[in-house]
Amino acid sequence: xxxxxxxxxxxxxxxxxxxxxxxxxxxxxxxxxxxxxxxxxxxxxxxxxxxxxxxxxxxxxxxxxxxxxxxxxxxxxxxxxxxxxxxxxxxxxxxxxxxxxxxxxxxxxxxxxxxxxxxxxxxxxxxxxxxxxxxxxxxxxxxxxxxxxxxxxxxxxxxxxxxxxxxxxxxxxxxxxxxxxxxxxxxxxxxxxxxxxxxxxxxxxxxxxxxxxxxxxxxxxxxxxxxxxxxxxxxxxxxxxxxxxxxxxxxxxxxxxxxxxxxxxxxxxxxxxxxxxxxxxxxxxxxxxxxxxxxxxxxxxxxxxxxxxxxxxxxxxxxxxxxxxxxxxxxxxxxxxxxxxxxxxxxxxxxxxxxxxxxxxxxxxxxxxxxxxxxxxxxxxxxxxxxxxxxxxxx
Numbered sequence: 414x415x416x417x418x419x420x421x422x423x424x425x426x427x428x429x430x431x432x433x434x435x436x437x438x439x440x441x442x443x444x445x446x447x448x449x450x451x452x453x454x455x456x457x458x459x460x461x462x463x464x465x466x467x468x469x470x471x472x473x474x475x476x477x478x479x480x481x482x483x484x485x486x487x488x489x490x491x492x493x494x495x496x497x498x499x500x501x502x503x504x505x506x507x508x509x510x511x512x513x514x515x516x517x518x519x520x521x522x523x524x525x526x527x528x529x530x531x532x533x534x535x536x537x538x539x540x541x542x543x544x545x546x547x548x549x550x551x552x553x554x555x556x557x558x559x560x561x562x563x564x565x566x567x568x569x570x571x572x573x574x575x576x577x578x579x580x581x582x583x584x585x586x587x588x589x590x591x592x593x594x595x596x597x598x599x600x601x602x603x604x605x606x607x608x609x610x611x612x613x614x615x616x617x618x619x620x621x622x623x624x625x626x627x628x629x630x631x632x633x634x635x636x637x638x639x640x641x642x643x644x645x646x647x648x649x650x651x652x653x654x655x656x657x658x659x660x661x662x663x664x665x666x667x668x669x670x671x672x673x674x675x676x677x678x679x680x681x682x683x684x685x686x687x688x689x690x691x692x693x694x695x696x697x698x699x700x701x702x703x704x705x706x707x708x709x710x711x712x713x714x715x716x717x718x719x720x721x722x723x724x725x726x727x728x729x730x731x732x733x734x735x736x737x738x739x740x741x742x743x744x745x746x747x748x749x750x751x752x753x754x755x756x757x758x759x760x761x762x763x764x765x766x767x768x769x770x771x772x773x774x775x776x777x778x779x780x781x782x783x784x785x786x787x788x789x790x791x792x793x794x795x796x797x798x799x800x801x802x803x804x805x806x807x808x
Contacts, residue, residue: 527559
């Protein structure tokens with residue numbers, strides 16, 4: 414039997430990084446290997462997750478929505494209720510504590526929707542670290558509230574005007590900063606992307622979502638859910654939701670990518686559905702590129718899904734067929750955003766609305782005794798202005 418390659422998920426992953434970062438990546442891998450087995454670290458992280466972030470989050474039966482849709486019963490994993498309004502705080506606290514263990518005084522991050530930037534700023538503030546966040550200028554415009562929140566929390570926000578002025582370009586700038594300041598700085602990556610060991614670290618810190626789903630579902634409903642549905646940009650909330658269920662073959666796992674204005678239009682952010690394999694941001698994975706290997710521009714109404722690659726473990730799940738990946742358009746996501754708001758009084762993030770839109774479509778085709786859990790990765794306060802603009806109105 415062939416030995417599993419460290420840092421690889423089948424044919425995907427790896428460590429495609431400049432020589433100047435290899436020592437830092439090795440040190441990070443070594444430190445993370447130690448803290449994974451460290452009960453003191455786990456106890457401290459659990460304290461902050463519980464008392465600061467607000468875990469465990471509820472598993473909520475969306476009865477009104479289920480009745481409207483007909484068919485399967487829809488449950489929501491309420492990550493939107495966490496401090497900061499999204500699942501991002503799970504990983505931000507974990508990595509910030511890890512950075513302190515490594516003697517780092519400064520953390521840098523990239524952000525698209527702004528939620529990871531806010532979570533990084535929060536974690537840095539509570540743990541006494543200095544935070545700087547890179548954000549595409551287009552994302553800064555459509556997520557102005559989160560930019561203000563980051564600055565209020567003490568973080569420095571750097572606008573990125575290069576390329577598409579979105580998440581891909583913010584990552585590029587953060588990587589340049591890390592190369593220049595690796596001695597005192599930890600790059601607090603926000604999703605299951607980048608060179609090894611980041612995809613594993615972020616997935617592990619987010620796996621609390623899936624573990625809670627399993628316990629809560631067994632207690633309140635019984636058994637296991639039939640489906641778990643989560644949106645996939647880089648893919649951290651989905652990776653965290655799926656992890657506990659990967660070996661539970663009866664549970665169908667569905668990742669939802671941003672189909673934008675439709676896959677045929679070319680204006681989308683769905684590398685798993687319309688991309689090809691290549692190397693980007695330190696990893697081998699599916700990405701959107703032209704015939705010459707140049708990264709293509711992406712589009713999504715949801716800033717957090719507007720990314721031209723995807724975490725390598727998701728590429729592996731696509732390759733093996735363990736996870737089904739589908740696309741949802743801007744229009745479908747906005748409609749789901751409005752539907753949940755009106756039926757349950759819950760305003761979901763536009764990212765989460767992609768998962769919700771597919772779950773609604775799926776539920777209508779299934780019998781009532783079927784169960785679907787949707788990971789509501791964040792709340793939608795940040796997206797109200799974007800939705801108003803999408804609908805042709807102003808706040």
